Amino acid sequence: MKPPPFRHVAPRTVDEAVTALAEADGHGKVLAGGQSLVPLLNMRLAAPSVLVDVNGVTGLDGIEVTDDAVVVGATVRHRDLERHAAADAALPVLRQALVHVAHPVIRNRGTVVGSLVHADPAAELPAVLVLLGGHVDVVSRDDRRSIDAEALFVAPLESSLRPDELAVSATFPRLAATTATAVRELARRHGDYAMAGVCVAVDRDDERATVTGARAVFIGVTDTPTLVDLGEDLAGQGCHDLDTVAAVARARDAIDPTDDIHATADYRRHLAGVMLARALADAATGREDA
Amino acid sequence: MTTDHLPSGDPGGTPGHAHDHGSDLPADLVESTHAVSVTVNGRLRRATVPARRLLSDFLRHDLGLTGTHVGCEHGVCGCCTVLLDGAAVRACLLLAVGVDGRAVTTIEGLAAEDGTLHPVQQAFHDEHGLQCGFCTPGFVMSACDFLADNATPTRAEIREGMSGNLCRCTGYQNITAAVETAAARLAETGQDPRARCAGNDPDSGSGAVARARMGATPNEAGTTGRGPAGQGPSSTGALDDGPGDPGSAVGEGDA
Amino acid sequence: MTTRLFGQGVPRKEDRRLLTGAGRFVDDLSHDAWEVAIVRSPHAHARIVDIDVTEALDVPDLVAIHTWEDLPERMQQPLPLLIPHPALTAPRTQFVLANGEVNHVGEAIVMVVARTRYAAEDAADRIRVDYEFLEPVVGIERAAAGDRRVHDELDDNVAAHLVQEIGDARAAIDAAPHTMSFRLDVERSASTPLETRGVYARWDADEGHLRLYSSTQAPTSVRAAVATILEMDFQDVECIAPDVGGGFGVKIMHPWPEEVLVPWAATVLGHDVKFTEDRREHFISANHERGQVQHLEVGFDDDGRILGIDFTFLHDHGAYIPYGLIVPIITSTQFLGPYRISDYRVEFRSLYTNTVPVTPYRGAGRPQAVFAMERLMDKVAAELGKDRTQVRAINLIQPDEFPWEFGLTFQDGRAYTYDSGDYPTSLDMLKDLVGWDDFARRQAEARDDGRLLGIGLAAYVEGTGVGPYEGGHVLVEPTGRVQVATGLSSQGQGHETVFAQIVADVLGVDLDDVEVVVGDSSRMQYAVGTFASRAAVMSGNAIALAANKVREKALRLASEALEVDPADLEFADGQVRVVGSPDTGLPLKMLATLSNPLRYAFDEDAAAATQFAAPADPDRPPVGDDDEPGLEGTDFYSPVRSTFASGMHAVVVEVDPDTSAVEILDYAVVHDCGNLINPTIVRGQVHGGVGQGVGGALYERMAYDEHGQLQNASFMDFLMPYMTEVPDGIAIDHLETPSPLNPLGIKGAGEAGVIPSAAVFAAAIEDAVGIPIDAMPISPSQLHHLRLAADAPASTNGQP
Structure with missing residues (x-):
């Protein structure tokens, strides 16, 4: 399990990076955290001719918390964001999701933007980006564009980035102060990809302790993260005595899990509903993710 | 890097520049080589490596630091965990060329020069936290990072924080105890667990030199331990690094 | 007198090097050896039509490529059948490189040697092998059906068929007031040590000497096998097992193809050569275990007394059967556990499948056996409405009934006779430790809160310390240091410490003055190996x-x-001294010097030992007829038969009513391995076994698809437990019933922790959810479907 031969370039600027990608003519790969890419290289399941290592590119390591959003640069590690107090205060769902990403040592190195563009349907952060309606900013030698979350995820492990494009940042829009979030998942082992999981956002009328709207994005049970609006099923209900039966039924219809060696599709569908019910209760009551 | 690792007749890389080889080779065999300078356990090491050389292989086979073990090469087992600028990372998921200019601490960089074990190492010994010892360096390095982050963990936090390392021998019971014991001892001394242990013997070697070397260990370079570390010691002193690869292009000392 | 070290939990002598990165594992030993990569079959069953290496020749650092055809004739033969047995009528073993046919994914076909492993893999990737596909035989039932065959020339897939019987099981069952029959399945798993296999050969052409390092549990046997196959004198081959990063059984198998190929390559290429297996290779080319389909029929009386058992099982041994019938024979015999069963018939068939071969993995057939017997006990209790501990208690062999002779033959070919034990006390201790009698109340209270708690227990007896023999060599140096050697190797069991404890007591020296070397054939060439809880x-x-x-x-x-x-x-403080007069004595180091009459004095101590120094009798030779120079001794221990350790485990689990996830609340162990040399190390062994057992019961399986592809050949998908999956806190009580068979009164402890896992977890989960658990391991998904099928009370709407 040793990587195949490749060339390594270490650009210092975004311009140099995207030039290198363009020159790679479709055979280049961006290396940031490498926590997904390097295993694929070691197993020789990927064989790029050029690795464009963006870890030394200046200006990509920032976390910016604005009135509207949390903007995360391409080389920001999961742990950096997890530990960022202002980001957590602005968008608790980030940390709620990040603690489920593998293990601390992997989070020390893996990047937030990298895990988005890797587009693994079992990953947590793509679901968060879709839940929040965020976007990713990408740059190529001749172009610069913003890709909305819903357009970013094309298929399992396939994003809409072109091979010559570099994702330079992700923007996670902030939620209204009255919207609460929760993340629930069940993995075989702690830190594994979930058999099923969900991120939810619940809009609350805190004076009346009622729900005014709710949305969910599932993890590991859909090909790409997809927003399911549950407002119709939940609006008007009391925060502390939610009846989630209709929401769960709707969600189970909306997802499309498959069998694998760890769980059947039917179990995943069932489990997704259980996770949803629990996450909705967490968010509606303000309970911390268990 | 030993010349064995390079296509025969290759002149080797130029420091600071990538060098492509093998223009006559089939496209899928073309690779670049790179000059790298890495501060390892406080000592600057220079080498020329192929782009694909994993940090784990670089440490083990180019620098002779075989305490960093390789158990899976896909980032799951944690045996190869080292500190990169103070943060625990998988050496099998990093390229040697990717740590150019950075500071790495391995299991060989924890015990004091007088042989005193680092508090985490000592706790693993005292609590029988190891059996075959293959996973142990990874656990110790992970624990150093974990305890730097959380100096007073609960047992539940230890289990969560240390959950990225596999052990097949111990059933983890005594590893949990070892981390708990190490936390208590570190709390007494206030030592940064990512730094080389200072040692007990005031007479060991030249105190001034020893202290100077300690001061240059990567993890004491910055208060956060996350920033780039200072240069390694520019003096002569050999720490306990391995012998390096005979005949290799690995260099050390002043850059 | 110095404090006796035997029985003390002294810290380990081997720790320092392992904690500081100074351990010496095989892959640590050479940085300039040429490296091997193996082209392995991607197909479970195929004929090899052609091997084309042309493109591989472009790889710059390539050294050599070898196929079966390139090997000398002596290496073109199948590898040895290590343990023949009369019932093993159709044995097949693999070739070091495939000879025209591959029988499992991962089978070795081509050896590539290159200057680096990177280059070796480059070349291996560029070798094209053309195959003609054959139908794969995957799964025990497919193998038993026999419509497809792994080995064409055989009539079916049965390598061995063995029946053993004591009493008259049929008659006893037929006459019993109650009978029951059922099926129990156990899936495949594997040892998966964190250090993979590795072998490194140094060939000294000038001396004609081969030094082999292997990550093995049996270095002297590797040496013998390699010397034999390479047609070399044993004295020209040495094998060292340096630090070994876990074994758990898989490294008792030998010689692996690579253990023959690598030294051979070193001799023909005239260069150091090594092979370091990678993790994917380990999954598909290092052996597995556990897969069995078991059918039981039992007769019992109103009190739950077992009257007769008929046990029939199918054992999946994979594509080849190099290690013989050890695993199924252990299942056949150790099934009987601590119970006085006089009418028993056992029949097994050992079957070929197109999967990785099977050889012992920690527990070695016992986890399956205990799963069978303990599920049987639970079913009898359920049928009679009795407490599960009552049914066990009434069947236990009593302490005054030892030695207990069953009349069966054990895996070592010796009588299956228990030497000692106290099973009723074990059961009482376990009940106290886990709170058995109070559990019903705890379970009922939890149920009132909507929580599903369950408790299970399981008992086992483990034959340990099997022969034929091991040797020990003890030498007192003139420095006073004591050098100890034994030939078997260590994989983390702390042998350097416990053997030093034994010697330090006998010679009255400090533990630090004893140095133990294991696994080096040049230090002790007569040895067997580390397996079957036999080393201590x-x-x-x-x-x-x-x-x-x-x-x-x-x-x-x-x-x-x-x-x-x-x-x-008396012996104390490194001296032999007069009792009651500690100032009158001689240091051992002086005695070591005096024991060796010298002609040449090289220091002051030696001067005292020269021929002219001591007033010796001039009419006697300096070394007597019945004496030898030196203060050293070699001896061998060879028991008539195994000694039988025992134990009982209990676990309390909670099943999430919505997700069917299983959480472990309490785990309790009562363990009896006779006298304890080092309780800390024994506890560590038990902890490790329990951790592995948790994996085996709830997480780990070998997920072969119908094509014989292993779908989870990585640590991503083979779910070895992390710290978070093993309970925090395992309660352990020791009972010490000495073995009468050996001078130290000890029994083995290495495997015990893992043996009852499948049984104890199945019992606890069954108790929690109220439906039979007859197949292990079990995942939340599987449990969910079992509960759905049984229409068990479960929330299906997802309400928490």
Whole structure:
């Protein structure tokens, strides 16, 4: 399990990076955290001719918390964001999701933007980006564009980035102060990809302790993260005595899990509903993710 | 890097520049080589490596630091965990060329020069936290990072924080105890667990030199331990690094 | 007198090097050896039509490529059948490189040697092998059906068929007031040590000497096998198992193809060569275990007394059967556990499948056996409405009934006879430890809160310390340091510490002055290996015997020098001294020097031992006819039969009613391995076994698809437990029933922790959810479907 031969370039600027990608003519790969890419290289399941290592590119390591959003640069590690107090205060769902990403040592190195563009349907952060309606900013030698979350995820492990494009940042829009979030998942082992999981956002009328709207994005049970609006099923209900039966039924219809060696599709569908019910209760009551 | 690792007749890389080889080779065999300078356990090491050389292989086979073990090469087992600028990372998921200019601490960089074990190492010994010892360096390095982050963990936090390392021998019971014991001892001394242990013997070697070397260990370079570390010691002193690869292009000392 | 170290939980001598990165594992030993990569079959069953290496020749650092056809004739033969058995009528073993046919994914086909593993993999990737596909035989039932065959020339897939019977099981069952029959399945798993296999060969062409390092549990056997296959004198081959990063059984298999190929390559290429297996290779080319389909029929009376059992099982041994019938024979016999069963018939068939071969993995057939017997006990209790511990208690062999002779033949070919034990006390201790009698109340209270708690228990007896023998060598250096060697190797069991404890006690020296070397054939060439929980029993006793020889000699020398009766001398503080007069004595180091009459004095101590220094009798030879120079001793321990350790485990689990996830609340172990040399190390062994058992019961399986592809050949998908999956806190109580069979009164402890896992978790989960659990391991998904099928009370709407 040793990587195949490749060339390594270490650009210092975004311009140099995207030039290198363009020159790679479709055979280049961006290396940031490498926590997904390097295993694929070691197993020789990927064989790029050029690795464009963006870890030394200046200006990509920032976390910016604005009135509207949390903007995360391409080389920001999961742990950096997890530990960022202002980001957590602005968008608790980030940390709620990040603690489920593998293990601390992997989070020390893996990047937030990298895990988005890797587009693994079992990953947590793509679901968060879709839940929040965020976007990713990408740059190529001749172009610069913003890709909305819903357009970013094309298929399992396939994003809409072109091979010559570099994702330079992700923007996670902030939620209204009255919207609460929760993340629930069940993995075989702690830190594994979930058999099923969900991120939810619940809009609350805190004076009346009622729900005014709710949305969910599932993890590991859909090909790409997809927003399911549950407002119709939940609006008007009391925060502390939610009846989630209709929401769960709707969600189970909306997802499309498959069998694998760890769980059947039917179990995943069932489990997704259980996770949803629990996450909705967490968010509606303000309970911390268990 | 030993010349064995390079296509025969290759002149080797130029420091600071990538060098492509093998223009006559089939496209899928073309690779670049790179000059790298890495501060390892406080000592600057220079080498020329192929782009694909994993940090784990670089440490083990180019620098002779075989305490960093390789158990899976896909980032799951944690045996190869080292500190990169103070943060625990998988050496099998990093390229040697990717740590150019950075500071790495391995299991060989924890015990004091007088042989005193680092508090985490000592706790693993005292609590029988190891059996075959293959996973142990990874656990110790992970624990150093974990305890730097959380100096007073609960047992539940230890289990969560240390959950990225596999052990097949111990059933983890005594590893949990070892981390708990190490936390208590570190709390007494206030030592940064990512730094080389200072040692007990005031007479060991030249105190001034020893202290100077300690001061240059990567993890004491910055208060956060996350920033780039200072240069390694520019003096002569050999720490306990391995012998390096005979005949290799690995260099050390002043850059 | 110095405090006796036997029985003390002293910290380990081997820790320092392992904690500081100074351990020496095989892959640590060479940085300039040429490296091997193996082209392995991607297909489960195929004929090899053509191998084309042309493109591989472009790889710059390539050294050599070898296929079966390139091997000398002596290496073109199948590898040995290590343990023949009369019932093994159709044995097949693999070739070091495939000879025209591959029978499992991962089988070795081509060896590539290159200057680096990177380059070797580059070349291996560029070798094209053309195959003609054959139908794969995957799964025990497919193999039993026999419509497809793994080995064409055989009539079916049965390698062996063995029946053993005591009493008349059929008649006893037919006459019993109650009968029951059922099926129990156990899936495949594997040892998966964190250090993969590795072998490194150094060939000294000038001396004609081969030094082999292998990550093995049996270095002397590897040496013998390699010397034999390479047609070399044994004295020209040495094998060292340096630090070994876990074994758990898989490294008892030998010789692996690579253990033959690598030294051969070193000799023909004239260069150091090594092979370091990678993790994917380990999954598909290092052996597995556990897969069995088991059918039971039992007759019992109203009290739950077992009257007769008919046990029939199918054992999946994979594509080849190099290790013989050890695993199914262990299942056949150890099934009986601590119970007095007189009418018993067992029949098994060992079947070929197109999967990785099967050889022992920690527990070695016992986890399956205990799963069968303990599920049986639970089913009898359920049928009679009795407490599960009551049914067990009434069937236990009583402490005054030892030795208990069953009349069966064990895996070592010796009588299956238990030497000692106290099973009723074990059961009482376990009930106290886990709170058995109070559990019903706890379970009911939890149920009122909507929580599903369950408790299970399981008992086992483990034959440990199997023969034929091990040896020990003890030598007192003129420095006073004591050098100890035994030939078997260590994989984390702390042998350097426990063997040093034994020797330090016998010779009255400090633990730090004893240095133990294991696994080096040049230090002890007669040895068997580390398996079957035998190292402490076999080598421990051999070393004790050898140390006593040294003690006797030291006593004689001291007695002569001091002119004191040996009965008045004691060993303490590194001296042999007069009892009650500690200032009168001689240091062992001096006795070591005196034991070796010298012509040349190289230091002051040696001067005292020269021929001219001592007033010796000029009419006697300096070394007597019945004496040898040196203060050293070698001895061997060879028992008539195995000694039987025992234990009982209990677990309390909670099943999430919505997700069917299983959480472990309490785990309790009562363990009896006779006298404890080092309780801390024994506890560590038990912890590790329990951790592995948690994996085996709830997480780990080998997920083969119908094509024979292993779908989870990585640590991503083979779910070895992390710290978060093993319970925090395992309660352990020791019972010490000494073995009468060996001088130290000890029994083996290495495997015990893992043996009852499948049984104990199945029982607890069954107790929690109220439906039979007859197949292990079990995942939340599987449990969910079982509960759905049984229409068990479960929330299906997802309400928490």
